[in-house]
Amino acid sequence: MNLDQMQESPTVFHAEKQGAGMRVLVVTAVSAEKEAVLRGIGDTANFRVLAAGVGPVAAAIGTATALATDKYDLVIAAGIAGGFKGRAELGSLVVADEIVAADLGAQSPEGFLSLDELGFGSTLFRADGDWMRRVVEALHKAGLPVTTGAVLTVSTVTGTAETAAELVARVPGATAEGMEGFGVAAAASRCGVPILELRAISNPVGPRDRDAWRISEALEALTAASSVLREVLT
Numbered sequence: 001m002n003l004d005q006m007q008e009s010p011t012v013f014h015a016e017k018q019g020a021g022m023r024v025l026v027v028t029a030v031s032a033e034k035e036a037v038l039r040g041i042g043d044t045a046n047f048r049v050l051a052a053g054v055g056p057v058a059a060a061i062g063t064a065t066a067l068a069t070d071k072y073d074l075v076i077a078a079g080i081a082g083g084f085k086g087r088a089e090l091g092s093l094v095v096a097d098e099i100v101a102a103d104l105g106a107q108s109p110e111g112f113l114s115l116d117e118l119g120f121g122s123t124l125f126r127a128d129g130d131w132m133r134r135v136v137e138a139l140h141k142a143g144l145p146v147t148t149g150a151v152l153t154v155s156t157v158t159g160t161a162e163t164a165a166e167l168v169a170r171v172p173g174a175t176a177e178g179m180e181g182f183g184v185a186a187a188a189s190r191c192g193v194p195i196l197e198l199r200a201i202s203n204p205v206g207p208r209d210r211d212a213w214r215i216s217e218a219l220e221a222l223t224a225a226s227s228v229l230r231e232v233l234t
């Protein structure tokens with residue numbers, strides 16, 4: 001099988017509507033995140049919420065499989081995440097303007113070389129601007145603390161201050177860090193479906209301190225945000 005065949009798009013069905021009745025696929029990593037989203041959106045037939053697994057590969061496979069079997073107008077990568085110091089506080093929400101695969105590339109004595117610099121493709125997907133603005137506006141209106149910025153996708157959770165600083169130097173707009181957004185975005189983009197990423201901050205990005213993770217608070221924030229999603233998207 002050559003590279004073109006490997007990258008062939010799955011059969012994709014596109015829904016026709018862009019307003020009421022639109023179909024939304026929400027992709028989380030784990031079932032606790034899925035349940036948090038479901039508590040917020042309630043009994044809403046036009047949403048499907050999928051826990052695809054942790055990491056960009058599981059996320060891409062789950063998203064591509066869902067898009068190959070059903071019609072969707074919008075895909076949302078959602079879950080908890082680490083927040084970069086001074087940019088996203090614990091318990092707050094981040095809506096991605098850019099979704100960046102921050103550790104996809106090569107190390108070199110001169111520093112990290114991204115996939116773009118290596119000439120092998122792009123490490124960035126842009127979120128759908130219109131839907132992003134609508135969602136952020138509604139979250140603000142609901143009184144929820146929300147910021148926008150780059151959400152990084154990493155395969156290894158950052159565990160030192162040095163790596164956190166390196167990532168900010170690499171991606172100046174870095175606001176939050178998760179492990180799935182780029183995989184979800186890659187699958188959605190290949191299928192021509194707009195993408196958003198919504199994260200609730202459970203921990204600071206930096207020296208690993210699992211006791212400092214505020215997962216329940218982040219899941220509550222995800223539920224509150226999901227209830228706003230339902231209002232905006234139905």
Ligand SMILES: O=C(O)c1cccc(C(=O)CC[C@H]2O[C@@H](n3cnc4c(=O)[nH]cnc43)[C@H](O)[C@@H]2O)c1
Nearest residue numbers: 029030032054080081082157158177178179180215
């Ligand atoms: O232990 C639990 O109850 C629990 C509940 C929900 C989620 C988890 C996870 O550990 C999910 C892993 C998930 O979290 C994202 N995440 C959160 N913080 C970071 C971070 O600092 N850097 C990278 N990823 C982070 C990530 O997207 C994982 O999928 C546990």
